[in-house]
Amino acid sequence: MSLGSVPLKYKISIDRDQCMKCMRCVDNCSYGVYRIEDDRIIIDSRKCTACHRCISMCPRDAIMLKERPVDYRSHPLWTVEAREDVINQARTGKIILAGMGNAVDYPIIFDRLVLDACQVTNPSIDPLREPMELRTYIGKKPSKLEFTKNNGDIELTTKLTPNLKLDTPIMVGHMSYGAISLPAQLSIAKAVAKTGTFMGTGEGGMHEAIYPYQDHSIVQIASGRFGVDIDYLERGAAIEIKVGQGAKPGIGGHLPGEKVCADVSCTRMIPLGSDAISPAPHHDIYSIEDLAQLVRSLKEATDWEKPVFVKIAAVHNVAAIAAGIARSDADAVVIDGFKGGTGAAPKVFRDNVGIPIEAAIAAVDQKLNDQGIRNEVSIIASGGIRNSGDLAKSIALGADAIYIGTAALIALGCRVCGNCYRGLCPWGIATQKPELVERIDPEVGAQNVANLIHGWTLELSELMGAAGLNSIESLRGNRERLRGYMLDQGLLDVLKVESVGA
Amino acid sequence: MAEPLVIDVKGMHYTPLNRMIREAVASGVKEIVLNNVLGQRFIGNGVRGDSKIIINGVPGGDLGMFMSGPECEVFGNAEHAPGNTMDRGSLVIHGNAGDAVAHSMRGGKVFVEGNIGYRGGIHMKEYEDKRPILAVGGTTHAFLGEYMAGGLILVLGIGHEPAVEDRGIGSGIHGGEIVIRGEVSDELLGVGAKKVDFTEDDLKRLTPVIEEFCGRFDIDPTPFLNTNYSRIVPASARPFAGKYTWE
Numbered sequence: 001m002s003l004g005s006v007p008l009k010y011k012i013s014i015d016r017d018q019c020m021k022c023m024r025c026v027d028n029c030s031y032g033v034y035r036i037e038d039d040r041i042i043i044d045s046r047k048c049t050a051c052h053r054c055i056s057m058c059p060r061d062a063i064m065l066k067e068r069p070v071d072y073r074s075h076p077l078w079t080v081e082a083r084e085d086v087i088n089q090a091r092t093g094k095i096i097l098a099g100m101g102n103a104v105d106y107p108i109i110f111d112r113l114v115l116d117a118c119q120v121t122n123p124s125i126d127p128l129r130e131p132m133e134l135r136t137y138i139g140k141k142p143s144k145l146e147f148t149k150n151n152g153d154i155e156l157t158t159k160l161t162p163n164l165k166l167d168t169p170i171m172v173g174h175m176s177y178g179a180i181s182l183p184a185q186l187s188i189a190k191a192v193a194k195t196g197t198f199m200g201t202g203e204g205g206m207h208e209a210i211y212p213y214q215d216h217s218i219v220q221i222a223s224g225r226f227g228v229d230i231d232y233l234e235r236g237a238a239i240e241i242k243v244g245q246g247a248k249p250g251i252g253g254h255l256p257g258e259k260v261c262a263d264v265s266c267t268r269m270i271p272l273g274s275d276a277i278s279p280a281p282h283h284d285i286y287s288i289e290d291l292a293q294l295v296r297s298l299k300e301a302t303d304w305e306k307p308v309f310v311k312i313a314a315v316h317n318v319a320a321i322a323a324g325i326a327r328s329d330a331d332a333v334v335i336d337g338f339k340g341g342t343g344a345a346p347k348v349f350r351d352n353v354g355i356p357i358e359a360a361i362a363a364v365d366q367k368l369n370d371q372g373i374r375n376e377v378s379i380i381a382s383g384g385i386r387n388s389g390d391l392a393k394s395i396a397l398g399a400d401a402i403y404i405g406t407a408a409l410i411a412l413g414c415r416v417c418g419n420c421y422r423g424l425c426p427w428g429i430a431t432q433k434p435e436l437v438e439r440i441d442p443e444v445g446a447q448n449v450a451n452l453i454h455g456w457t458l459e460l461s462e463l464m465g466a467a468g469l470n471s472i473e474s475l476r477g478n479r480e481r482l483r484g485y486m487l488d489q490g491l492l493d494v495l496k497v498e499s500v501g502a
Numbered sequence: 503m504a505e506p507l508v509i510d511v512k513g514m515h516y517t518p519l520n521r522m523i524r525e526a527v528a529s530g531v532k533e534i535v536l537n538n539v540l541g542q543r544f545i546g547n548g549v550r551g552d553s554k555i556i557i558n559g560v561p562g563g564d565l566g567m568f569m570s571g572p573e574c575e576v577f578g579n580a581e582h583a584p585g586n587t588m589d590r591g592s593l594v595i596h597g598n599a600g601d602a603v604a605h606s607m608r609g610g611k612v613f614v615e616g617n618i619g620y621r622g623g624i625h626m627k628e629y630e631d632k633r634p635i636l637a638v639g640g641t642t643h644a645f646l647g648e649y650m651a652g653g654l655i656l657v658l659g660i661g662h663e664p665a666v667e668d669r670g671i672g673s674g675i676h677g678g679e680i681v682i683r684g685e686v687s688d689e690l691l692g693v694g695a696k697k698v699d700f701t702e703d704d705l706k707r708l709t710p711v712i713e714e715f716c717g718r719f720d721i722d723p724t725p726f727l728n729t730n731y732s733r734i735v736p737a738s739a740r741p742f743a744g745k746y747t748w749e
Contacts, residue, residue, distance in 0.1 A: 094747040224625055224649070225606035229589045230548045230568045257740045269608055269629040270651055274739045275676050277649055283624050284564075284583050284602050293543065293563055297586075300520055301548030301568045347749055418749065 007070035018062035025054040051417040053426035098347035099420035109358035117466040125465040133471040139163030167196025173403030176202025187445025189213035205267040224278035226268040240309040246340030246383035249313030252279040292328035307331035314360035319367035326377035339384025341406040344421035365398025388459035506533035585612040604636040628652025644668035651677040686732040694741040
């Protein structure tokens with residue numbers, strides 16, 4: 001017996017009095033919602049993903065979109081989503097694939113942390129006229145500095161390891177060419193160069209269009225080693241080993257063959273149309289000692305001139321893992337929380353595996369401090385950071401800097417419709433279709449992303465000034481500037497944050 | 503021809519050793535002889551050029567990692583992952599090698615006279631004219647050619663009947679080919695791998711590789727040009743395409 005179909009998710013309608021039949025909706029929808037019949041625009045709402053491309057391109061604001069116009073019998077346990085997932089899997093017997101970040105309504109810890117501000121007894125700082133030090137260095141720091149005097153000159157004898165110099169503690173995380181389009185990646189590259197920060201190339205190699213921005217790029221290697229050769233490693237300002245990803249801890253990456261067009265195959269150095277499979281384990285890493293060997297081999301290949309990061313998903317044992325990474329010669333540990341985005345993940349992983357980034361940062365910072373090795377490794381936090389408030393709280397919990405991903409895509413037009421894995425992104429971001437890709441002008445995209453970074457940086461300065469801090473180093477790990485609001489004692493203990501009023 | 507550079511590496515750390523190799527290659531030295539090698543990792547790591555590095559002893563892990571061009575000839579065994587992410591050049595090992603030999607190798611050749619460990623040729627891949635070759639004189643352990651995306655793995659099984667007895671051959675393979683002398687039992691094949699007929703054309707195509715391998719180790723190639731092989735290839739270039747449904 002057939003299960004039939006589930007109701008449509010979105011209902012599109014057109015105000016026919018407003019519509020002037022310019023057909024932009026037809027032209028812009030890559031999912032085929034609109035078509036022309038007898039000079040009339042016909043709508044197939046079932047195909048809609050709520051990407052909002054048609055709405056934003058309509059010159060008359062004539063298009064309306066409503067979510068889920070058909071109700072099921074309400075039930076607290078068997079939600080609409082639970083029922084529809086069962087129907088979907090009963091019909092196909094397959095793993096449900098999903099895009100973007102965790103879509104379950106977990107409480108967001110960031111929203112239950114509040115920042116401090118000065119009032120009477122200590123002065124706040126006005127960033128309009130006082131210098132605010134937001135420069136951040138990512139990499140190992142010596143536990144002490146030693147100097148020698150030489151005929152009156154003082155020379156530093158401590159050997160410093162290479163660090164990345166960031167003008168703002170906001171970087172753009174790894175989104176590969178393949179997962180996103182070249183103009184999208186180029187927009188980000190131009191934006192980080194403008195704002196004095198860095199972007200990740202993802203595990204897809206580096207397209208030659210990014211070469212002019214390579215000094216602002218962190219090259220990534222994953223288990224599949226796509227696009228990795230000695231030239232690639234030497235191009236990056238830093239190298240990142242991807243072990244895990246917040247959206248899908250414990251599983252690997254997989255770029256489907258249909259996204260491996262000629263240019264992507266050239267950049268990844270794999271045949272046209274073949275799958276690019278990076279399974280979860282690096283098969284040369286089975287221990288921290290093995291990880292140390294990979295870290296050292298990357299440093300050895302680049303003559304110990306580049307910092308090496310290790311990215312892991314935020315999981316239950318993250319603090320102990322990070323402590324191991326700190327001892328592996330890595331210069332930074334990247335922790336990706338369970339709200340992190342992705343182009344494609346099994347839905348069951350995206351929505352159920354991992355822990356929130358807030359708890360992970362605090363636990364890692366505390367563990368490294370307790371072991372006296374916090375200076376051995378920088379902490380980069382990512383996964384669901386939405387605004388400068390989240391940024392400031394991340395740093396106060398112990399991060400040195402953050403990666404943004406989804407926020408940068410939204411700055412390029414993304415409306416978080418969650419259909420990235422279909423390769424039909426109407427905004428030209430998560431697609432390789434030439435007619436869609438050309439919808440992004442890298443100059444305009446770069447300005448939008450740069451504006452976002454700049455805006456957050458200004459807000460961070462204001463937040464720090466309000467808290468009486470004029471240096472990012474004074475905010476880092478400063479839990480005294482945070483209070484928990486409606487958080488249970490167990491979580492407050494993990495965060496090492498006191499309750500409001502305390 | 504210039505004199506070879508001879509280095510006694512006894513007790514030497516790998517970093518100064520590699521710096522010496524890089525500087526020598528950059529200054530035009532065509533042959534470097536390393537004596538008393540004992541466990542130094544990353545020899546030849548990221549080195550470019552066309553020099554030859556002779557290694558007397560047992561190098562440590564990741565020999566020739568990211569290497570692009572040189573030839574390393576090892577008179578001894580090698581530890582794990584020689585040829586890891588190698589781009590061009592060759593490794594010739596007069597002995598056995600450990601696990602993950604030729605991991606993600608994307609160009610050049612790795613010839614191992616003896617046996618190799620687990621996951622040989624994992625993630626090997628090819629692109630256009632870069633087609634890596636891993637040739638093994640002896641036998642291999644489980645998961646040979648796992649996630650292989652291109653290139654050639656050749657196992658001659660000298661002194662071993664059958665040449666390979668461990669399971670998981672070609673698990674997740676989606677490109678390239680694995681050629682093993684003699685019969686390979688079906689239950690040894692990994693997910694996504696299939697056996698196809700080994701033809702006269704295949705033998706003709708592989709003859710230069712077999713002859714080169716045998717030439718490197720002074721082995722008579724005749725028995726290997728007059729025998730049967732099993733050829734294992736991907737069942738699909740998209741092995742997991744049917745695993746998912748949309749949200």
